Amino acid sequence: MSGSIFALPVSVEQLAAAIKQMSQTDQKQLLDLVPDLRHIASQPSSRTVDQAQTTVARLRAEVLSVLKDRPLSPDEPFMGGLTLGQYHALPDEERTKLWDEWAGTDLMELEEKEVDSNALSAG
Amino acid sequence: MHCLLDKVTARRAVEGLLKLAKGRTLSIQELFTLDLFSRTAPPTLRLFIVPPTANVLQSLAQLPRYSAVIHLFLNQVEIALPTRYFKRWARRLRGHGFTREDAAVLALATFGTDENATILGMHFVATFDQPMINHWATRQVAIQERLTAMQDDIPMPYRHAFLPQVLRPEHVGA
Numbered sequence: 001m002s003g004s005i006f007a008l009p010v011s012v013e014q015l016a017a018a019i020k021q022m023s024q025t026d027q028k029q030l031l032d033l034v035p036d037l038r039h040i041a042s043q044p045s046s047r048t049v050d051q052a053q054t055t056v057a058r059l060r061a062e063v064l065s066v067l068k069d070r071p072l073s074p075d076e077p078f079m080g081g082l083t084l085g086q087y088h089a090l091p092d093e094e095r096t097k098l099w100d101e102w103a104g105t106d107l108m109e110l111e112e113k114e115v116d117s118n119a120l121s122a123g
Numbered sequence: 124m125h126c127l128l129d130k131v132t133a134r135r136a137v138e139g140l141l142k143l144a145k146g147r148t149l150s151i152q153e154l155f156t157l158d159l160f161s162r163t164a165p166p167t168l169r170l171f172i173v174p175p176t177a178n179v180l181q182s183l184a185q186l187p188r189y190s191a192v193i194h195l196f197l198n199q200v201e202i203a204l205p206t207r208y209f210k211r212w213a214r215r216l217r218g219h220g221f222t223r224e225d226a227a228v229l230a231l232a233t234f235g236t237d238e239n240a241t242i243l244g245m246h247f248v249a250t251f252d253q254p255m256i257n258h259w260a261t262r263q264v265a266i267q268e269r270l271t272a273m274q275d276d277i278p279m280p281y282r283h284a285f286l287p288q289v290l291r292p293e294h295v296g297a
Contacts, residue, residue: 044290044294044297045294045297046291046293046294046297047155047158047293047294047297049151049154051158052154052155052157052158052293053154055157055158055161055162056143056149056154056157056158056161058161059140059143059157059160059161060143062195063140063143063144063192063195064143064144066191066192066194066195067144067191067192071144071145071146072141072144072145072188072189072192073145074145076188076189077186077188078186078189079179079182079183079186084141084145088138088141088142088147095134095138096130096131096134099130099134099175099176099179100175102178102179102182103175103176103178103179104175104178105174105175105178106175107173107174107175107205107224107227107228107231108210108213108223108227110174110204110205111205112205112206112207112208112209112210112234113204113205113206113207113236113240114206114207114240115206115207115236115240115241115242115243115280115281116239116240116241116280117279117280118241118280119236119240119241119242119243119280120241120242120243121242121243121244121280121283121284121285
C-alpha cells in the first residue's frame, strides 16, 4: 500500500496545491492523520553549522583586521589577574562567577526609565 | 526586530571573538552566537545586552590589547535599559517559578528600552538556557494572562508591552 503511494508521480508542490484547495475541516483532519506535521510546525527553524561557519569566517577576517593582523596571545594579561589563556581554561561556572563580580551591578537595582509616549512596542 | 542577549549568550559572543583573535576554534555555542551577531543589521535586527554585561565590557575595553575587539562588539550592540513597570513585572514572573536572574532578563525583554527610550520591549531573548526556554513555553498562557491583567492598570504606551519569544541564538531570525 505504502509502496504504491510513494510511486505516485506527485510532487510536494502538487500536494501543497491540493491541500490549499481543501476546506479547513479537511486540513484539520489531515493534521490528525499526519501528526508529525504539527510537531514539525511547532519547531523553530534553525541556522545550520555550515551557514554559521560561513558567516563567522567573514567575522574572523574582520577581527584580525581590527587587530592589524597581530593575533592575541594566550599570555596576554586579562582581567582578574589572569592571562587570556588561563581565563579561557576556567570552567564555565568560574567564568560566570567572575563576570558577575566584574559587573558590579544588579539589574534589579537599576533605575526605571520612562519611555517616549510614541515608543514602538515589540508587539 | 529587537533581540536581547542574556548574560551567558553575550559572554559566549565575547569569548568567541577573543578566540577568533587568538586563532582558536569556537565551541558550537560561540559559533551560533557569533553567527547571530554577524547577522545583526540595524534597523532590521538590533541586538541588545544587559547593563551588567556592558559594565564588564567597558572595563575590558580599557585594556589596550582587547580594546579593538571589544569595541567591534560594542559598536554593534545596544544596552537595554529597564522602563517603568520592569520591577513589578519581574516580581510577577518570579511568581511563575523563574529565578531572580531569569525573571529580571525576561522582564527587561518586555519592559526594556533603548538609550533614547524610543522602543518598548524585545521580540526575542536569545539564550542557551534550555530549562528557561521550556519553562517560558509551558507557562506561556498563564504568563500572557498575567500580563494582560497587569496592562489593564497601566498607562500607554506600557499597555502595549508584549511578551518576547525566548529562543536559542540559532533559532533567532533563522
